Amino acid sequence: MLAHADRVFAAPQPAPRSDVEIYQMWEIFKAVNARVKAGGQVVNLLVGEPTLPPPQAAIAAAQLALSSGRQLGYTEALGMPALREGIATLYRRRHGLAIPASRIALTIGTSSGFMLAFLACFSAGDTVAVVEPSYPAYRGTLKALDLIPHRVGTDAATRFQVTPQMIEALPSHVKGIVVASPANPTGTMLSAAELQAVYEACRRRGLWLIVDELYHGVTYDRPADTVLAAGDEAIVINGFSKYWGMTGWRLGWLVLPERLVPRIEALHGSLQISAPTLSQLAGIAALDSDAELQARVLAYQRNRDALLTALPRFGITRFAPPDGAFYLYADIGDFSDDSVAFCKRMLEETGVVTAPGVDFDTRDGHRFIRFSFCMDASVVDEAIRRLEPWFKSLNRR
């Protein structure tokens, strides 16, 4: 027998679960960077990141905390009591709901909220339904945790949202479902009655229901309803990235059924200790900034309306008008069957950049693109000015 030291072992390989998809959006991003480097102009409708700074009160609170010289050490794993209370008050103010602060856990953006919720609800190898089109990191996070995403395809007929019938039709081995309202990339929302029906369908089927409500606050013709009004069993994911424009502050929260709270507390303590303390202090102050932030939502609404009027002039007629978020998901199937090539060509020929649908929908995304409209009105107007003649010059398939 060979002595241990003489044996040749194969080189260690990356784990299969780390083989998560790389977004095609990064391919487009590279093309954007190359264009900028070559001195070209880019009219950017690609990213979903508000361009304005956080609310003034949040910046002032962070400045005060820094200049006080205080330690800014870890917080409790579930987060600062004052911020958890503040978020409970937000639910009272927005929805008239009495959510106890004890059910709220602060996380490192919603991204960590997803990871913690998936870990608390599912075991390795479980299958979890994901409504598509949707934010691609749901699939990536599930895959990284050795969970299997099950595609629930939707289209314009249900405004790209799930129905109770789709939940009833899920295979019996599915353990939960991820839903978003308002959703990325479509901006469409589920009404209170629809959320109630989805909640009840999940209860009947014994499924965990995880609802991404990150775009609450960024809504147009009516405010967003929360699934929390339907009952205490759903898991809500939310955070400061979008309405409050605090993407890089990495602050989110979970609202949990009571029995998950100790699990999340233990998981967060082990995996991440706590959400960033400076951001939590800023978050407390940010909660009282509605007047400042509502003006931004009106600016997004103006951009949405400009796009809604322009798209039919482009020859794009199949889309669901967004109720919220700052995205419009458009069917460009009359022009192309390859959304990545289409976005690259659009960038090359007009300087306008949008996101290809393939990142959001693993089956039908090849014939959709996403317009983001959280940027200044002048950017959206310039994009429309360039795109109108361009679309008119294209051959229809």
Ligand SMILES: Cc1ncc(COP(=O)(O)O)c(C=O)c1O
């Ligand atoms: C629907 C949705 N959920 C979650 C996220 C992640 O956001 P964060 O981790 O900054 O809270 C995004 C980011 O774009 C998103 O669009």
